[in-house]
Amino acid sequence: xxxxxxxxxxxxxxxxxxxxxxxxxxxxxxxxxxxxxxxxxxxxxxxxxxxxxxxxxxxxxxxxxxxxxxxxxxxxxxxxxxxxxxxxxxxxxxxxxxxxxxxxxxxxxxxxxxxxxxxxxxxxxxx
Numbered sequence: 001x002x003x004x005x006x007x008x009x010x011x012x013x014x015x016x017x018x019x020x021x022x023x024x025x026x027x028x029x030x031x032x033x034x035x036x037x038x039x040x041x042x043x044x045x046x047x048x049x050x051x052x053x054x055x056x057x058x059x060x061x062x063x064x065x066x067x068x069x070x071x072x073x074x075x076x077x078x079x080x081x082x083x084x085x086x087x088x089x090x091x092x093x094x095x096x097x098x099x100x101x102x103x104x105x106x107x108x109x110x111x112x113x114x115x116x117x118x119x120x121x122x123x124x125x126x127x
Contacts, residue, residue, distance in 0.1 A: 003027055004096050009121030012086055016125070020081040022096030022118060029116070033099040034079045035108060036070065038092035039120075045095070049081060050108040053101065059108060063089075086125045093120040 008020040022034070036048040049070040050059040058070050064083075072079040079096060097114035099106060107113040 003116050004029070004098060004118035006094060006096050006118045006121040009094060009123045011124045011126065014087055014125055014127050016086055017082070017084045018086065018123060020083065020094055020096075020121060020123075022079040022081075024077050029077050029098045030074075031101050032116075033101075033106070033108065034072065035097050035099070035114060036079075036081050037095045037097060037111060038090075038123075039095070040089075040092040043092075045111050047109045048094070051079065083123070086123070088125045088127045091123060091125050093122050095120045 003024065003026055005023050005025050006020060008018055010018060012018060031053050033053045035050040037045050038048050039045040047061050048064055049068060051070045051072050055072050055074060060068060067083065067085045069082040096118045098116040099113055100115045
């Protein structure tokens with residue numbers, strides 16, 4: 001069953017902003033690190049951003065630094081991705097993911113680093 005639900009995608013023009021949300025469904029992801037990935041048409045799924053389970057640590061792909069901001073509400077376990085100055089190359093399906101806690105340091109940049117996924121939300125940016 002779906003355990004993460006993304007929302008907030010849409011069709012916008014270059015320079016516009018969107019705020020994506022990722023909410024848990026059916027279970028809690030408290031204590032899980034989380035991330036955002038995207039898949040553009042004809043391309044592989046790629047890392048966008050990561051946030052640690054407490055929200056203190058964040059990482060971004062180079063192509064979104066300064067434009068996107070990841071955050072999470074620890075009370076509701078909802079994660080967000082604020083996307084500003086969107087460009088046509090940002091057009092993709094955006095996915096959120098959760099990483100099961102572990103006693104060892106885990107990677108965060110590949111899909112294999114995550115255990116749970118949402119179904120994605122489409123973001124389309126026109127020029």
